[in-house]
Amino acid sequence: MTDRPVLQMAAPRRGKPPQHFADLNHDERAALMREHGLPSFRAKQLANHYYAHLTVDPDDMTDLPADAKGPLTEAVFPPLMKKVTQLEADGGATLKTLWALHDNVKVESVLMKYPERATLCVTSQAGCGMACPFCATGQMGLTRNLSAAEIIEQVRLAARAARDGDLGGDPVRLSNVVFMGMGEPLANYKAVIATVRALVAPAPEGFGLSTRHVTVSTVGLVPAIDKLAKEGIPVTLALSLHAPDDELRNELVPINTRWSVDEALDAARRYFDATGRRVSIEYALIREMNDHAHRADLLGKKLRARGDGWVHVNPIPLNPTPGSKWTASDPAVEEEFVRTLRAHGIPTTIRDTRGSDIDGACGQLAIKEA
Template identity: 60%
Template structure:
């Protein structure tokens, strides 16, 4: 197998998405307003409408002069994503939306409402170039990177649905965002970090979310993991490991031919040490592939090879640096990969917990509408 390049580049020649205020900092929005011959405070008004009031109808922006409203909205709030279809599960509290981007590319996002939180699972690329054979998204290849604003708009759209009472449970707010939709987030690094900054910046520059409520997933782009650790944004890093040994991981996660298990786990540990944030290890449970008891022991050996990290409370206490999320594999039609037996998953989890590795089984919410992990494969059919 030929090693994959660090970043798989989308096909060239595609037009870029139109500039949107979510692509810019507040200061950059104010400069853009001046370039259009408009007062800088108009940019702040538009930002308030978008990030605080969650308004998408220009007629509701009554503090903007009617004569300039169309120009302002066209210049700062171009339409980036259009809903094609929304499927619901769990009595309407799980909603998967298929979006068409400005160039007809298709992506999906998922809103999941729980009693104590609302999580948005967002896409960062149209398609994915990582080619993991058990993942539906990876089978379609990479079309293009998404812009910062296209990523943010998925979250804002979910926030609007909650604010308008369209999700059972009454009005609410998005508390968590996971970059676990379509694409490899760290292969679209600049846009993803820009989106994280928009999500966490105080209103009206952004949505004002806590960085601790945001999880960025990766299959293991080691230089980008190290770069993210230095950004000063304490998001949770989720490493999709899926195998504790190079021989199997080379098959399941082809980027492993570039960065070994040892290199990848070491980078994740360095991230935990630098940010004081515990790393999540994602491990999809595949029947007779990676779910053997001896592989649980090997995974424990790999993860226990690194010490605990300070917990951020002045270093007085120390905590385990990692938590393992075992994910019952979600079915992909025609795939040779199937879900592990319940007994094998239980034993795998028991062995990890017995070795001091905090381990839980992932909720497979949304699997009946192909909205669970590994099932997103945007399709307009």
């Protein structure tokens, strides 16, 4: 019997994670199999194990040759992250996990159980370069982008945890993924769009999620919004606006000095026109900062001026970070803000908040660890 070749994938450069099966497209996976003397159909088998069975354990892969699967899985599924800390809230229905990446950089993800489904809030960057002053991650600065595989691996591990009953004991399917964790997703466009393709591709090439159950957030990178609109993948776009006027938004979301409120809203409207997918406007309500009735009125007017039926507003009670001067709005002010928007005919729903007792705001665990 001849020795089977041991697969080797590119070693990581400094700061760069090792290349992983999830980084490769269909043709690249097949080529890798052939390069190492294996039939190309082995790539499909590996994809089925990874995306459908949610495993990288060779012992689970009974359809692979016994003497090949160990070296094969070791080569194509290098470890990308390990669990550092996991905190529970909401009776075990919310799990916040701090992960250490290959270079010991720390990132977070949040898995949330709802009736008959689970949602994962996924991280796309270690830290963030957008410098929004009320955001824990924004105050960290940007360490680096995550690779597609590092983002996808968060999804696989979450889907496995949900399936195995780690959320309060009952198995549930991971059906929704939101890019609302650490980082600005559209500033890591290549890896994020590769992840989106893996999320919506049917098994065995992906997780088979509905495009309507995938949300990509942005603080308003206008060229990237327009690029996303042309991808032909109608995921939900969430625009993190937080102020309807340039004067305040320049302070709260510094990228606004490059692309103004009106430019960001126009791009969001173009996204709706291209995809037919209603845009979400995310608005963190900050006490005596952006929660004034006149700002709700201005926001309602600006959204209504761009047409009907294209947008939905999600006011979010701010999850404050320790020592911050920023805090959540008074509930009565919050209710008035919502009433004002609805008076303009804008669908508005206060977004559910989870994990406030476990450092729920993205970045808090990573900051503590640092």
